[in-house]
Amino acid sequence: MDKHTVAFLLLDVAVIIAAARIGGMIARAVRQPAVVGEIAAGLALGPSLLGLLPGSPDEWLFPGDVRPLLGGLAQIGLVLFMFIVGLELDMRLTRGRERAAASISASSIVVPFGLGAALGFLLYPAHDTVDGVHIERLGMVLFTGVAMSITAFPVLARILTDRGMMRTVPGVFSLAAAAVDDILAWTLLAFIIAVISGGSPVEVAEIVGLTLVYAAVMFGLVRPLLAKLVEWRDTAGRLTPDILAVILIGVFLSSTATDVIGIHQIFGAFMFGAVMPKVGAERLHREILERLEQVSVLLLLPMFFVVTGLSVDLAAIGVSGLWQLGLVLLVAVTGKFCGAYAGARLSAIPTRQSAAIAVLMNTRGLTELVILSAGRDLGVLSDDLFAMLVVMALVTTVLTEPLLRLVYPDSVVDSDIAAAERRALAAATAPRVMVVLRDPAGTVEELRDRHRRMLDCATGYDVVLAGVLTSPDRRSARLEVGVPVVPDFAAIAEAIEKLNLLGSSLTGAGAVSVLCRFSADPAADLDAMAENAGADVIVVDSADRGIAERLRAAPVAVVDEAAAPGAAPGRGVVTCVSSDGRAGRTAVVLAAGLALFGSRTLTVVSGASRRRLLNDLRPVSQRGVAITVVDPRRHRAEDGSFVVAGAAGEETGAAVTVLDNARTSEESLGERITTLYAPADAADAADAADATSSSTTSSPERH
Structure with missing residues (x-):
């Protein structure tokens, strides 16, 4: 040559x-x-x-x-x-x-x-x-x-x-x-x-x-x-x-x-x-x-x-x-x-x-x-x-x-994907919480330990575990020689299997369903998933706060797993620092659920009328939850408590901060509490009053 x-x-x-x-x-x-x-x-x-x-x-x-x-x-x-x-x-x-x-x-x-x-x-x-x-x-x-x-x-x-x-x-x-x-x-x-x-x-x-x-x-x-x-x-x-x-x-x-x-x-x-x-x-x-x-x-x-x-x-x-x-x-x-x-x-x-x-x-x-x-x-x-x-x-x-x-x-x-997700969720009838797990990695036990507070927020509700995997186009530059669709299919199948195992281990939840998507725009896809699921609350890790602020399909609970690091496993007193407005009302609703299905003790820190708050929370107290309303000026943070904030949660050191940016109609606190937590009849209220104050693994009544 x-x-x-x-x-x-x-x-x-x-x-x-x-x-x-x-x-x-x-x-x-x-x-x-x-x-x-x-x-x-x-x-x-x-x-x-x-x-x-x-x-x-x-x-x-x-x-x-x-x-x-x-x-x-x-x-x-x-x-x-x-x-x-x-x-x-x-x-x-x-x-x-x-x-x-x-x-x-x-x-x-x-x-x-x-x-x-x-x-x-x-x-x-x-x-x-x-x-x-x-x-x-x-x-x-x-x-x-x-x-x-x-x-x-x-x-x-x-x-x-x-x-x-x-x-x-x-x-x-x-x-x-x-x-x-x-x-x-x-x-x-x-x-x-x-x-x-x-x-x-x-x-x-x-x-x-x-x-x-x-x-x-x-x-x-x-x-x-x-x-x-x-x-x-x-x-x-x-x-x-x-x-x-x-x-x-x-x-x-x-x-x-x-x-x-x-x-x-x-x-x-x-x-x-x-x-x-x-x-x-x-x-x-x-x-x-x-x-x-x-x-x-x-x-x-x-x-x-x-x-x-x-x-x-x-x-x-x-x-x-x-x-x-x-x-x-x-x-x-x-x-x-x-x-x-x-x-x-x-x-x-x-x-x-x-x-x-x-x-x-x-x-x-x-x-x-x-x-x-x-x-x-x-x-x-x-x-x-x-x-x-x-x-x-x-x-x-x-x-x-x-x-x-x-x-x-x-x-x-779009309509076919939405219909498939709705069919997968058709069986559940109770209030529903969608827990978002981005790129779930590790074993089921590691997932459960890493997201303990997020899963606590779902106790007692019907749960949708929403796995959102980073889109292939975001993980790396688009490949041309081959399409790694099979590895991605395998990854999503592995994530679904892992989330199903995690769901079966949630002893305190109601019906548990799993949805999973690849996503280049997590906020848009999570909104679509929440609408298809009919979610009442979306639970998001604090690492995804930027995504949480863009969600509109339902109120969002932003959970900080690192908050109250000295807290023992399980919930102590649930404390809700409630602000005025929709976010504050949603925070009280979420805190009421945490107390009802967990600690049985709820402290609400709010400048609102004490009598009105107690009246709005009556359906919860009828089911055995001890409720205390505290003036913000007298509130002292309790070590080990599960704090829910309805406003600037980062300033209060809250474990859960509620963002209510949802495109939903205005609804009073009492109406929402009654819709979600009211006992079906007097016998239910009596049974709830006799319940222990430690924790519960029972499912909520179907409404």
């Missing part, structure tokens, strides 16, 4: 990186995945656009001795991308919806495969040679069928993330179906490549047998060894270079093995990603993606787009080939849509949601280009047919986002 070749290689790399970044920026500007713009940039650098200019600049910019070097870089990028596709394959996505996912996936493969095979049979006479070499009809027919059957999981996941649809019916079922689709489609493709590569039945059987042995080794031996990576990463506290080196060595060795077997190197990379640990490996996955993005997205994948673009000449399709291109697009769109829609309807999914799933399953993107490049390497796709299928991959991906907005607009997304 002379200096001339090296200079052109470096120049080409610079040009390709610039073109890919510009293409990605343009695509994102028109609400398309970045990969659409990068693929288009790769095509533009080839004969389809650059080659049309005078002097054919594509030929001197990418001379013949440089193209093999670019091809080598492209293959490395392809291997890393397929590893990421396998890494994101997590069958936990199908949990609880296995039958529907299998139905959607099977029909979205069978129907387009049949139509694609028929299309290959029809087009074969016009595309039966590659560089003068005859193509076997069976190979072309089978490969055209499988090319129509692929769904691009990474692009689908990115669209769902951008639209906030991960928890909607179409989002959940399309992701689950795409996970099953990956298994079925890649297995089918491996078998078809074995048939094409083997030729004779004996050779095909040999390739299939070696593939089965390889799969057994990967799942039986390599997978248990890779599980130790999670412990290694957690011990180190980060993804170290040694850990990443082990992973990359495994990826390339696995790719080498499948290439030697005869089923293409992309399967080795995909398989290694598939056997990577999934449970408890969310941070490991994200760190892997963050590291690979620097190399893969910026450098290697753009090489693949350009190498693909250099072999595609759209002008060569000509007017006579437009009907074939139209037929390819028709088969691709209708085959996937009809198959996925039929599978969703057979699973009793409503019409609109089924249509949205069908649109999402039509996404192909970069994954389709990977399949097509394998077909070109095998010599079963002519140059013209390859170009048509590349256009099909680009067009179907571009159509997904606008069609999805047409079928499933943002207003429907």
